[in-house]
Amino acid sequence: MFKQIEGSKAVAEAVALCRPEVICAYPISPQTHIVEALGESVKSGALTPCEFINVESEFAAMSVAIGASATGARSYTATASQGLLFMVEAIYNASGLGLPIVMTVANRAIGAPINIWNDHSDSLSQRDSGWMQLFAETNQEALDLHIQAFKLAEELSLPVMVCMDGFILTHAYERVDMPSQQQVDAYLPPYEPRQVLDPREPVSIGAMVGPEAFMEVKYLAHAKQMQALERIPQLAAEFKQVFGRGTGGLTHTYHGEDAETIIIAMGSVLGTVKDTVDEMRDGGHKIGVLGITSYRPFPVAQVREALAHCKRFVVLEKSLAVGMGGILATDVRMAMSGRGSLRGFTVVAGLGGRAITRKSLHKLFREAEQETLQPLTFLDLDWNVVNKQLAREREVRRSGPAAENILRDIGTVASKIA
């Protein structure tokens, strides 16, 4: 059934259709509308049986999910940004214990400076946490990925983050095709845990593991994610059979067939990238797109295949590995190691919600084609502002807080709007 609906509401409806049994909620922008809608579903009795728990922190949210999941309940929570960081210890614990919790991450920047807008630095900071991470390009995909995520998580007994761009997706009203309960029930079987706390069959979970076995336990987590590389495309195919839509999978290519230049990105920016590529193709440019849906596990083989015949690639990412450059770009370059003639460019863009415009992308992609681009580029970075602050720090010892200096230099936001 088609609905014109906010992204968060669409995700909340999809999660409710997955029959979660325990939902833990702690508010953080831009995730709030998701848990608000789920809370209403539980309180009204529409979603039952389900326990909706207003916890006192994100650390508690993930911890409650750990307890519930270990007791055999399908468990869900949602967070973003600082909230994700606040629960980090429990995030690693959930994956280490092999508990198939599904969590929405409404991707948002990490402070300081505090910033509520979208980029990918929150979930990418959890790259090595043992969680799978699926990135949605559209609200439809966000909705669909949640249904697939529960199945993926529970089959492998590993937790999954479904990542959707904060505000850009969570707060956007778009048409989505909302599945029926019958469809979801046909696709997603009831949760059958691998391990469960039950007096009928007492087990101890969470014992200390020493050097004699730690490597093996950790390798198993890796092996499971390698299994997920096989399973994710199958789950997408099964999803298409039931729902009639081809969403999910590991990667999506767009005009990859004859492309000499391939732009690689994750999340909603792929829409702008594709529009730009369409316009350039109209002008005869051989340019294509590779969208990464599964960031963890990272689809090395699919990336290699997609880039097999191009001359250069540009990783356009909403994240920054400070002191290094790109986070996603590092993975892509690793995947392409051995392809010496292939030129790779890293572009850090859209941090803290900085708009990524078609105009900027046109210029960027043309420079990439001409290979005049620097290996590491910060898209639309205001060098005047940066240089002014650097000069101030050279001149004065007590130069004051950097962020506030820069804000003062820039002036009011309203004065920036043309």
Added chain:
Amino acid sequence: MPFQQIKFYQTGTFTVGNRLLNPEDRSVQSHQDRSNAINSGHRACQGCGEALGARYALDTALEATNSQLIAANATGCLEVFTTPYPETSWQLPWIHSLFGNTAAVATGIAAALKVKGRREVRVIAQGGDGGTTDIGFGCLSGMFERNDDVLYICYDNEAYMNTGVQRSSATPPAARTATTMPVGPNPGNEFGQGKFVPAIAMAHEIPYVATATVADLRDLEAKVRRAMEFRGARYIHILVPCPLGWGTASHDTIRMARLAHETGLFPVFEAERGELVSALPMRMQLPVEEYLKPQKRFAHLFGAKPKLDVIARIQQRADRNIRKYGMLKEEVL
């Protein structure tokens, strides 16, 4: 059940494990079919108060729930010494997640049980004083205020013993720990710091709060049994002496716990919905020196030049507890 006539000299003692008492008066531990929640073979130190307290608490809870019980455990001594895998001491379903999230994990377990309609299965969360009064305090308070159906038990040995005896917010004033060394003008832990979590638990007005020591195990059993009669958040705080951290002889664990109560330094009481309902009376008030002297963590208060001013301040704390909680018989509520 085997039963013998009670002889006169055996009555009224309530000695733990006394199988000569009337069956209804007997300790859970005197039953041959007791659950042995924490089985033998674990690796606690000799004279460990926590191992003793935990076994009594959980055996009683298992009896009270007909063995329909799940436990969540914080990181700490209890977690480490009971699960040297491939061996585990736990005879009930048990999970260890993290140091600071045990109350929340227990909330999750209780929520899952509720949603699955298994109301007969009850949940216990347990941790040491560090895991309870410090790092796990946020999750604990959250569990309390939501009145989640969990009994949280704190085994308080007054410092971080598992990591080598560092100060916690339950460490008493003047006590030596690895991070409050007996040096400088104010040796040992500071006065005017720390918190008494049972009182904070009472401020949440949860159904049941109690304190106990391993000196009076029948009292502990009764309190666990009472706690299991309530639904909602419950808290029991048990003083468990630690021979290693306190610098006491292994055979003095029970004596130290008894002295903590009988000097008034550790009030033993029950509260329901924020109101004090009973206090365990002291037979007579003993001076705090009797409790402090056998402990090496207080050794710097004695010796050639006893720190009488410091001892007097500790005595004031004991006197205040006795007044506040009505611990002397005539003052009992």
